Amino acid sequence: MTNSQQPTETDASATDSLDPDSAPPDDPTLGDGSRATSSEQSDEEVRYRARPTIRPQLAWSALTVIVGGAIAGALFANVLGLEDRQLSVIGGMAVVFVVVAILGRLVVQMYVLRRTSYTITSSAVRYEFSLWFRTRSREVPRSKIRACQHERDRVQKVFGVGTVTVLTGGTNASLGYVEFSNVPNSEAVRDVIREQIP
Amino acid sequence: MAGTPLSVVRYGFNALFDPADIVSGRRNQYALTRRAKIRQAIRLSLFYFLNLFLYAVPLTYAGFGTSGTTGQPPAAVVGIASVAGTNPETTWQFLVATAQNCTFLFLASVLTFVTFHVGVFLTRNSLGVLQSMHTVVYSTGIYLAAIFSFVWYLSTSADIAVAGDWLVWVQVEFIYAIIDLAGANLVLPAGRVEPVSLAGVTLSGAFALAALATMGGYYMYSLYLGARINHDLGRVSSCLAVGFVVASPVLFVVGSIAGTVLSGSAVPALASSLVSIPL
Numbered sequence: 001m002t003n004s005q006q007p008t009e010t011d012a013s014a015t016d017s018l019d020p021d022s023a024p025p026d027d028p029t030l031g032d033g034s035r036a037t038s039s040e041q042s043d044e045e046v047r048y049r050a051r052p053t054i055r056p057q058l059a060w061s062a063l064t065v066i067v068g069g070a071i072a073g074a075l076f077a078n079v080l081g082l083e084d085r086q087l088s089v090i091g092g093m094a095v096v097f098v099v100v101a102i103l104g105r106l107v108v109q110m111y112v113l114r115r116t117s118y119t120i121t122s123s124a125v126r127y128e129f130s131l132w133f134r135t136r137s138r139e140v141p142r143s144k145i146r147a148c149q150h151e152r153d154r155v156q157k158v159f160g161v162g163t164v165t166v167l168t169g170g171t172n173a174s175l176g177y178v179e180f181s182n183v184p185n186s187e188a189v190r191d192v193i194r195e196q197i198p
Numbered sequence: 199m200a201g202t203p204l205s206v207v208r209y210g211f212n213a214l215f216d217p218a219d220i221v222s223g224r225r226n227q228y229a230l231t232r233r234a235k236i237r238q239a240i241r242l243s244l245f246y247f248l249n250l251f252l253y254a255v256p257l258t259y260a261g262f263g264t265s266g267t268t269g270q271p272p273a274a275v276v277g278i279a280s281v282a283g284t285n286p287e288t289t290w291q292f293l294v295a296t297a298q299n300c301t302f303l304f305l306a307s308v309l310t311f312v313t314f315h316v317g318v319f320l321t322r323n324s325l326g327v328l329q330s331m332h333t334v335v336y337s338t339g340i341y342l343a344a345i346f347s348f349v350w351y352l353s354t355s356a357d358i359a360v361a362g363d364w365l366v367w368v369q370v371e372f373i374y375a376i377i378d379l380a381g382a383n384l385v386l387p388a389g390r391v392e393p394v395s396l397a398g399v400t401l402s403g404a405f406a407l408a409a410l411a412t413m414g415g416y417y418m419y420s421l422y423l424g425a426r427i428n429h430d431l432g433r434v435s436s437c438l439a440v441g442f443v444v445a446s447p448v449l450f451v452v453g454s455i456a457g458t459v460l461s462g463s464a465v466p467a468l469a470s471s472l473v474s475i476p477l
Contacts, residue, residue, distance in 0.1 A: 086396035086404065093408035098415065105215040 048120035048192050052182035054110040055159045061106045068099035118180045120192055125166050125178050140178045142196045144168045150190045162186030166193055213340050217420045220340065222427040223332040235328055242328075242335045246307070249339040254299040257350060258292060268294045303346055307338040309446045310421075317442030318425055321435040325428065333424025341417035348410040352403070360396065361403030365410075367394040376451045382459055418444065 074080075075092030082088045115130045126139040145166055152162035164180040183189050212219040230238075271279070271290030279286040315330040324330070352362045370391045377384050399407075418440055425436035 084396050086399050090396070090399075090404050090407045090411065093404060094411040094415070097408060097412040101214055101412075108215060 044124075045122040046119065047122060048189060049118065050184060050189075051117050052113045052180070053159065053161055053184055054113050054182070056153075056155045056161065056182055057106045057110045057113070059155050059158070061103060064099055064102045064106070068095055068102070071095050072099065113182060116181075118183060118189075120189070120196070125193060125196065127178055127180065138178055140166050140168055143198055145193070145197050148190055148193045148197065150186060152186065156182065156186075160184065162190075164190050164193060217416060218423045218427060221333050221336045221420050221424040223329060235326075239328060239331060242331050246335045246339055249343065250300050250303060250307075251296070253303060253343045253346070254296050257299040258295045260350075260354070262295065262299055262350070303338070303343060306342060306346075307334060309450060310334050310338055310342070310443055313442040313446040313449070314421060314425075314439055317439035318429050318431065318435075320442075321431060321438060323429060323431055323435060325430060329428035330424075333421060333428050337417060337420040337424060341413055341420055344413045345410060345417060348406060348413060352406050352410070355402075355406075358400055358403035358406060360394070360399045361407050364394040364396055364399070365407070367391050372447070373451055376448060377455060380452065380455055382455050384455060384458060 072092045072095040075088050075095060078085050078088040080088060112129065117128050119126045119128070122142070124139045124141050125145065126137055128135055128137040130136075145168065147167040149165040149167060150162055151165070156162050161182045161184050164183055164186050166178045166180075168177060180186075180189060209220070268287075268291050271286045275290045275293065276286040279289040282289070311330060311334040314334055315324070315327060318324045318330060349365065352358060352365050355362065370386060370388070373386065374390060396404075421440050421443055422436045425431045425439045426433070429436075429439075431439065
């Protein structure tokens with residue numbers, strides 16, 4: 001997107017992108033005024049940089065396997081005592097299909113999160129995602145930030161992470177927003193972004 | 199669906215692993231002028247009918263919908279057939295059969311749309327007809343079509359006769375349960391079917407029935423997501439909207455019974471058509 005009203009989304013080459021491996025895993029870097037790397041604009045001050053954690057997804061995966069496995073096992077063993085035992089077995093197979101679909105989704109989420117990094121500078125909020133040999137970044141200039149949203153489900157609360165969404169004028173992805181999912185120390189991140197709101 | 203092969207793969211991937219991405223609409227497209235909304239509605243309709251056609255053509259080639267006489271082909275069809283080098287009667291039969299195969303999925307989609315939107319409307323939080331249209335076009339285009347395809351497979355495959363017979367028995371029992379509840383003295387053409395046990399079901403049959411049940415779950419879940427994302431409803435309101443859709447087969451059969459009783463017939467024609475072909 002090149003419209004100045006919209007956040008920019010670019011396909012940066014691997015050499016131009018922020019190297020996500022340079023970010024400390026799971027630990028936020030806050031407010032020490034460190035200078036940007038040579039790959040960023042020279043007058044940018046990095047205020048936050050981190051990578052998301054996959055612990056909530058691992059917890060959901062374990063929960064899915066345990067609960068789904070228990071239900072499927074109960075159905076295969078015909079715990080309900082159905083007269084037509086095969087009906088219970090078919091129910092168990094359907095539960096297995098659903099469990100596999102949920103696990104597939106969680107695995108993909110973990111894969112994406114492992115290749116994502118979040119950065120807040122003095123002039124913008126940005127996330128970058130690297131896949132194979134390409135890096136994709138989505139950036140909201142500071143002047144376009146209108147609001148900030150913080151969410152945390154029960155599992156994220158256990159691990160002390162949350163989701164912070166930067167809004168530019170709507171709540172739908174197509175209108176332009178940047179979302180920091182599973183970000184450690186999410187309340188502090190929210191406060192840093194709030195400081196960016198003009 | 200139009201698009202690169204990669205976008206088709208991604209679409210199929212999202213259909214299995216991320217239904218929310220499939221059914222969610224873009225709100226900025228709905229908050230536009232009336233003309234823009236009409237354009238969007240036309241685009242959604244064209245997308246839906248294209249999917250419907252893609253669903254019906256393989257069924258027609260498999261021989262569904264080709265029974266009975268179709269009469270003489272109209273002049274336009276004769277003209278097209280002569281240009282294409284095909285037999286006019288065969289072409290006309292193919293077109294009629296395709297239209298017939300489209301009809302049931304189309305009726306089911308219309309019923310889904312009406313009941314879904316009524317359900318959403320009754321929560322008094324509806325954000326518009328276009329949002330419901332978007333939800334139903336994508337959920338029926340993928341998941342309901344998959345359900346119909348599995349039912350067709352179960353009904354026609356010789357290797358899984360037990361599963362197919364059981365499915366027919368479930369449908370017949372469902373209709374008779376409503377007939378008995380209504381106290382109507384009606385019968386289906388095949389009469390009451392003896393209970394079918396799944397004891398002799400093959401692995402393929404069990405697998406197909408499990409996949410059918412899973413697709414039913416996906417279908418309900420996609421409508422639920424549509425209510426939550428496109429209409430911004432809460433969990434309870436979304437479940438209520440989906441509940442209306444779940445109740446629609448009952449409404450369909452009740453309507454058929456009422457129509458039959460009023461016409462003085464003893465055979466509920468519409469309801470019996472549910473059993474004679476896949477849904």
